[in-house]
Amino acid sequence: MLSKEQKAFNRLSKRIGKLETEIGDFRTAADKLRQRVQQEYRPLQQQHxxxxxEFARLLDRAHDTYKLTKPERKKLVDLLLNGFFDLPNRGYTDLEAIFDKYDPPLTGEEAAAAEAANAAADAQEAELMKGFFRAQFGIEFDPEADLSTPEKLQEYVHQQLAEQQEVYEQQEAVAEERRAKRKKTPKQQAAADKKKAEEQNITQSVRTLYMDLVKHLHPDREPDEAEKLRKTELLKRVTTAYKANELLTLLRLQLELNRIDQQHLENLAEAQLRHYNTLLRQQVRELEQQQALEQQELSAFTGKPYYYIISPIAMELDFQHMKAGLTAKVQRLATDVERCGQDPAALKEFLKAYKIPKAGAGPLLMRF
Structure with a gap:
């Protein structure tokens, strides 16, 4: 019957193997997804x-040449300004003149009024933020400090928080020094000695495995060139695993090289297993952190929550869905451009179906 530590060793070993497989599969699928986005999705975006x-230019020409009613012209201008406003920033700089035509730059007086309104709004927001930081973090604001912009306010707050952190760390250092000088009780000293001994045993356990493999694989003792090359590559794996404290990798290599067998693992002493399990738990935590990091990096690339495309199958389905949706938009828009560019009646029909969004409805980029 397996002991508690042996069961834990087996469970942790399986967990590490599962995590390694999941991370490897996820990384492969994520790399493939990034490639497909560049090769298949980006060209579609460019085409879109x-x-x-082209549609924005068409609308401009239609405004000047088609016989449109006043409501139709109003819809056309609204569609042009709100549905395509991002295009100049995407490289279509010729459209800037069109947008200026229907939404001319502010006059000097209008610009001054807008600037004054923005300044008043910034000042009001700054007071609210100062109140928040004063209440939450005890920050007192110097009346002479320049807080005239949100960026300067943010910089001031960061500086104050950094100073608070520095004071806190100094106080903690002093307290830690006092605690270190304070004589430990026999119980505390025994616990500290036990922890130190355990850390030394864990280090020694890994080092023992490492040294056994190094002696076995040392390429300088191998006369055959092919075998020497194989051992050199294996030794690199051993050294990498040792530096990363990957106990299970070292044990796997021992099994692979017949340095130990499965029975040896099953008959390890409880004390040895306890040291091994401590390292395996640490490796599980590190792999779980690595897995979360991989998912977060892909989430930043796709713009989707990390849990939304957590598996290779979910990645493929999501990509297919996005690609199909964009392909449909491209086809629909190509048809609209062709019809509306050739037939004023088609544009009138298009504008009839178009509804001017209510205030606060957001941009029309999802549709156009």
Whole structure:
């Protein structure tokens, strides 16, 4: 019957193997997804934006040449300004003149009024933020400090928080020094000695495995060149695992090289297993952190929550869905451009179906 530590060793070993497989599969799928986005999705996006730019130019020409009613012209201008406003920043700089035509720059007086309104809003927001930081972090604001912009306010707050952190760390260092000088009780000293001995035993356990493999694999003792090359590569794996404290990798290599067998692992002493399990738990935590990091990096790339595309199958389905949706938009927009560019009646029909969004409804980029 397996002991508690042996069961824990087996459970942790399986968990590490499962995590390594999941991380490897996820990384492979994520790399493939990034490649497909560049090769398949980005060209579609470019095609979509080219069509949007063509439609914007079409609307401008239609405004000047088609016989449109006043409500139709109003819809056309609203669609142009709100549905395609991002295109100049995407490289279609020729459209800037069109947007200026329907939404001319502010006059000097209007610009001054807008600037004054923005300054008043910034000042009001700054007071609210100062109140928040004063209440939450005890920050007192110097009346002479320049807080005229949100960036300067943020910089001031960061500086104050950094100073608070520095004071806290100094106080903690002093307290820690006092605690270190304070004589430990026999119980505390015994616990500290036990922890130190355990850490030394764990280090020694890994080092023993490492040295056994190094002696076995040392390439300088191998006369055959092919075998020497094989041992050199294996020794690199051993050294990498040792530096990373990957106990299970070292044990696997021992099994692979017949340095130990499965029965040896099953008959390890409880004390030895306890040291091994401490390292395995640490490796599980590190792998779980690595897995979360991989998912977060892909989430930053796709813009989707990390849990939304957590598996290779989910990645593939999500990509297919996104690609199909964008392909449909490109096809629909190409049809609209062709019809509305050739037939004023088609544009009138298009504008009839278009509804001017209510205030606060957001941009129309999802549709166009």
């Amino acid at each position: 934006n080219d069509l949007r730019a």
